[in-house]
Amino acid sequence: MIDILICDAHLYLDRDWEIAGGWIAIEKNRIHSAGGPGQPRPEGRRVINAQGRLVTPGLVNAHHHMFQNLTRAYAPIARSGLFQWLQQLYPLWSGLDEEATYVSSYISMVELLLGGCTTSTDHMYVHPRPGLMDAGFAAAYDVGLRFMSTRGCMTRAQENGGLPPAAVVQDEDTIMADCERVVAQFHDRAPGAMTRVALGPVSLFSASEQIMRDCLTMAERHDLRLHTHLAEDEEEDDYSLSVYGCTPTEHFERMGWATPRAWVAHCIYPSSSEAARLIRAGVSMVQCPSSNMMIGNGSADVMDLRERGMNVGLGTNGSATTDMASMWMEARNAMLLGRMRNGPASMVARDALDMATRGGAACLGWGDEIGHLRPGACADLVIWQDSPIAMAGALTDPVEAWLRCGPMMAGTTIVNGKVLVEDTHPLQPGLADALRRHAIQARRIQKLD
Known part of the structure; x- marks a missing residue:
């Protein structure tokens, strides 16, 4: 039976x-x-x-920043572009601690379950204090969500030409030591794993060339996935040209990241030839439709990328660029964006559902076990x-x-x-307490007390 x-x-x-x-x-x-x-x-x-x-x-969320629901719908940034809202929110996120990370992760995961998501990533790249990765995994254990956490990082503070304040930036040795610890403690390579780890310097404008290379070396040594933001905003092009003398995609390639173990978020502004090179290299990408529309910085032509051979998944991204973590909503918005861009014949619901299931699983390198319901798949x-x-x-x-x-x-x-x-109705017995604790932490982070 x-x-x-x-x-x-x-x-x-x-x-x-x-x-x-x-x-x-x-x-x-x-x-x-x-x-x-x-x-x-x-x-x-x-x-x-x-x-x-x-x-x-179950839908697969291939890009998220769970801690950001502590600043959900933050009013002062309602009219800001990407770089501007980051500069305004980084000082608030410097208040993150283990309690704030746990409750924000817990609430994110329950919200995702209600939107049909059963596996999610979390690109956790703000580390003002140690132990924050552990808090995210603790929430995943308590909620029951299948979870791949990306140990993100930033090394370039404002005084060194980056966007974040020094309070949320770490040095390369500290980052890599914690990456080794997190992989040893939480990365489960076994079939049917509930927790896995990826590595992910947040972006080329906040991460040094050394940390990009160090993460690549470690990923190859431990057979890990690699994740970062790429070609998300036109301002990123200007920054990359001024600092590196090349486009963001060219810098990504020079760092050795154009590999099948990498998936990138957004990828809105590569040239056609750059996109072709990424596809040939086996790089996957994740579209975050609601975020793209909320911040008004464009959106990738995902059906064109899929037709050219790229694995494309969907993600919710984090709050402030989108404040509703529903993978159903992302699938719907992906379909609408695709049809608006290329006409009604270009995209239908099954295309969006395939991106939200098989596409996301491919981004995470988890395609044999999740994203489908063939006999033997994870239930x-x-x-x-x-x-x-x-x-x-x-x-x-x-x-x-x-x-x-x-x-x-x-x-x-x-x-x-x-x-x-x-x-x-979510069945997690700790939900009411997590909501109460989340309210306390959100007020503290937003400096409303």
Whole structure:
């Protein structure tokens, strides 16, 4: 007898594999089997009747900054561009400590579960105090989210031509020592891992050439993923030309980062030839549609990149550039941006869903186990909760309706075979306390007390 049987669902199991009125079985923490209405199904200790709703793989968030929800919708930066809002927020983020990092991570993860996300990254690059990575992993353990944390860093302070104040910058030796510690303590290479680590100097305008090379060397030694922001803003081009005498993408290549182990956030402004070189090198990218629109700095032509062979995932990014961490929203906005850019025939809901599942998994180097629901995959899935009013009349295509109608929430979210959201309600017993503690930390960080 299997552990969980979900029946009477429209199953989106993988690209080009869907079953109407089907069932899917979970045994322990893996997908056991799936079938159609006429196929014999196993008995389950728990049976969930999906009542015709859509079931998809859990969405994969390939770029986030969880600590930033402590400054969510921060009013003084409402009209700021990228460099300006960073300069205004860095002094606030210098107040981060373990408590603030834990509660911001906890709330982020629960919010992501409600938006159908079962695996998330966190690009944690502000380290005014030691131990902040540990707090993020502690939150992941408590919430139950599958988690890849990127040990980010900044080495170039304002006095050295960077954007951040000295309080959030570290020297190269301190950074690399902590990277080694975090990898040894939290990076699980085993199949079905719940925690993994990547390395990620935040950007070329805040990280030295030495730290870029040191992270590359360590990633090759430990077989880790590499992550950074790249070609996000036109001001970045100006900075790179003045400091390095080349474009951001050319600097990325000179540092040796054009490798299949790297995925980059945004990648809005590479030239066509630069994009072609990144694709040939096997670099993946993640689009953050809501962030791109909120800050008004453009957005990559992701369908063109996909057609040219690049793996493209989706991410929520952090608060201040986007203040709603919903992967459903990112998938919808990715579809709308794509259609607005290239016309209605250029992108449909299944393209966006593929980016939010298989695409994100490829960015993280986790493609064999997550992002799909074939037998043997990790048991990470979502039964979507629709509104009878919003869905009235949507009778022909449940996947297209999933993004065109809504808004949608996860009715049931299962991670590693465990139900973490049920009937749209998160099941974490510590949530109320985490919200109370988060409110205290947000007021402290924003200097409102």
